[in-house]
Amino acid sequence: MKRRRCKGAAVIELENVAYSYGGGELLSEISLTLQPGSFHFLTGPSGAGKTTLLKLCYGALVPTAGHLSLFETEVRSMTRDDIALARRRIGVVHQDCQFLDHLPVADNIALPLTVSGRDTLEQESNLKELTAWVGLSHRAHAFPPELSGGERQRAALARAVIMSPDVVLADEPTGNVDWEMSLRLLHLLAELNRMGKTIMIATHDLALIRAAKTQVQARVLRISNRRLQLAGADL
Amino acid sequence: MSRETRGAFAIVAGDAQADRVVPPTGFTAWLTLFSAAAMAFLAVFAVALALATGRLADRWSEELARTSTVRISAPEGQMAAQTEAALKVLRTTEGVKSARALSDTEQRELLEPWFGPDVPVEALPIPRLIEIVETGEGYDPQGLRLRLSAEVPGAVLDDHTRWRRPLVRAAGRLRFLGWVSLALIGGATAAMITLAARAALAANSQVISVLRLVGARDSYIAQAFVRRFTLRALTGAAVGAALGVVAILLLPRAQAEGGFLTGLGFQGVHWLWPLAVPPLAALVGYVATRAAALGTLRDLP
Numbered sequence: 001m002k003r004r005r006c007k008g009a010a011v012i013e014l015e016n017v018a019y020s021y022g023g024g025e026l027l028s029e030i031s032l033t034l035q036p037g038s039f040h041f042l043t044g045p046s047g048a049g050k051t052t053l054l055k056l057c058y059g060a061l062v063p064t065a066g067h068l069s070l071f072e073t074e075v076r077s078m079t080r081d082d083i084a085l086a087r088r089r090i091g092v093v094h095q096d097c098q099f100l101d102h103l104p105v106a107d108n109i110a111l112p113l114t115v116s117g118r119d120t121l122e123q124e125s126n127l128k129e130l131t132a133w134v135g136l137s138h139r140a141h142a143f144p145p146e147l148s149g150g151e152r153q154r155a156a157l158a159r160a161v162i163m164s165p166d167v168v169l170a171d172e173p174t175g176n177v178d179w180e181m182s183l184r185l186l187h188l189l190a191e192l193n194r195m196g197k198t199i200m201i202a203t204h205d206l207a208l209i210r211a212a213k214t215q216v217q218a219r220v221l222r223i224s225n226r227r228l229q230l231a232g233a234d235l
Numbered sequence: 236m237s238r239e240t241r242g243a244f245a246i247v248a249g250d251a252q253a254d255r256v257v258p259p260t261g262f263t264a265w266l267t268l269f270s271a272a273a274m275a276f277l278a279v280f281a282v283a284l285a286l287a288t289g290r291l292a293d294r295w296s297e298e299l300a301r302t303s304t305v306r307i308s309a310p311e312g313q314m315a316a317q318t319e320a321a322l323k324v325l326r327t328t329e330g331v332k333s334a335r336a337l338s339d340t341e342q343r344e345l346l347e348p349w350f351g352p353d354v355p356v357e358a359l360p361i362p363r364l365i366e367i368v369e370t371g372e373g374y375d376p377q378g379l380r381l382r383l384s385a386e387v388p389g390a391v392l393d394d395h396t397r398w399r400r401p402l403v404r405a406a407g408r409l410r411f412l413g414w415v416s417l418a419l420i421g422g423a424t425a426a427m428i429t430l431a432a433r434a435a436l437a438a439n440s441q442v443i444s445v446l447r448l449v450g451a452r453d454s455y456i457a458q459a460f461v462r463r464f465t466l467r468a469l470t471g472a473a474v475g476a477a478l479g480v481v482a483i484l485l486l487p488r489a490q491a492e493g494g495f496l497t498g499l500g501f502q503g504v505h506w507l508w509p510l511a512v513p514p515l516a517a518l519v520g521y522v523a524t525r526a527a528a529l530g531t532l533r534d535l536p
Binding site: 100 | 454455
């Protein structure tokens with residue numbers, strides 16, 4: 001896969017993308033460009049297609065129409081290995097987190113480094129730094145089922161950024177946590193954005209979006225009737 | 236280093252971190268171990284069968300091909316003269332190494348299994364047998380038959396062809412069946428390991444989903460399963476092959492009067508054959524699991 005890194009070039013680009021499943025169209029005429037260092041909120045009612053759009057953005061789904069580029073490469077021309085390599089540049093945080101429950105938290109956070117064959121020393125140094133950053137140093141040897149909702153979200157965020165990805169996509173990252181923890185997670189994501197990472201958060205929590213506006217310059221997008229529209233004015 | 240060599244090296248050397256990404260327990264572990272052990276046990280017997288029937292076919296073929304018999308049926312007063320005449324013909328026949336008439340004692344021993352030890356051979360009108368041992372080149376049976384019919388009217392040459400051919404053919408087919416059994420055992424092992432691998436992949440769909448999410452390639456995910464199943468097949472087959480060898484050792488010893496079954500086993504360097512069973516089972520496990528894993532991963536979204 002080509003890894004061209006032009007300053008200012010879009011990291012993820014969708015052009016008139018549609019996605020259909022089971023005979024019904026879930027998304028239609030979606031055009032979106034994620035520029036390096038940008039911060040996006042994706043909002044809309046439950047079932048509007050926020051998760052589907054995020055899955056398109058990390059190559060888990062392929063559009064049924066239109067063009068989707070990941071790091072300037074058309075997704076349809078990418079092999080399965082190319083998609084895997086692209087995902088190492090995209091950190092993903094799910095609402096249900098998805099961990100390997102038989103491995104300790106530290107190993108789960110280091111999983112992207114493990115699968116990419118990075119050496120153990122590098123893993124250890126990155127891991128210490130990250131577990132401290134997300135406030136989980138004392139829980140590194142616990143197993144995922146032993147963590148609280150907030151701890152799981154922070155562990156998922158640490159795993160998403162351990163490879164120092166270009167983009168972080170978060171799907172309802174604050175769905176299972178209290179307001180205080182939501183703000184803490186938001187603060188971590190804003191900090192990543194200040195470090196130059198592209199962030200896109202799918203959420204239906206409008207209070208979180210309002211809180212974010214005091215920390216970052218965010219663009220708010222809404223999915224309505226299968227289409228994407230700018231929704232900043234009413235927030 | 237080629238991709239295959241690297242793959243084989245990775246199987247042996249392993250990757251401690253990669254090994255841990257797949258949960259270590261599950262019913263498929265026992266299924267693979269048990270089926271590999273059972274199949275290796277049967278494979279040892281199949282190899283023993285193939286080798287034993289091979290030996291039998293060679294022995295029958297060789298022994299029967301080197302000897303033949305002349306049977307003299309004549310009135311009592313002419314028996315000695317016709318026997319002497321036949322021996323004279325045989326001694327001057329090219330391809331006959333030696334020829335001798337069996338004594339009364341030897342003929343009695345031949346009849347003993349059917350009539351008991353006290354059979355009065357002298358009182359019975361039984362024909363005289365002449366044993367012929369051939370040279371390496373052998374004689375011309377048609378020519379010898381013509382000469383005997385001209386000079387010894389009561390002589391009948393039996394070069395064993397009639398019953399030698401079906402025996403050798405039967406032994407050859409048994410040997411073939413032994414190897415076919417071995418191939419079927421290999422196929423059945425591959426099928427069982429494939430099923431176990433697919434079950435393991437299905438049971439670990441969540442693990443696969445997480446690994447993909449963090450950027451694991453299909454080859455990395457497959458490798459984690461392949462190594463585990465290959466090592467299980469190797470371990471199970473080693474146990475099964477060892478038990479198979481013990482069972483073969485416990486079979487009755489081959490004896491002169493023993494039938495084919497008492498000769499089932501290994502001789503000389505053939506004892507090394509069971510050593511090949513575990514690596515072959517591991518190879519079958521590797522190929523089957525790799526195909527199953529890559530196929531399943533290709534089918535997953």
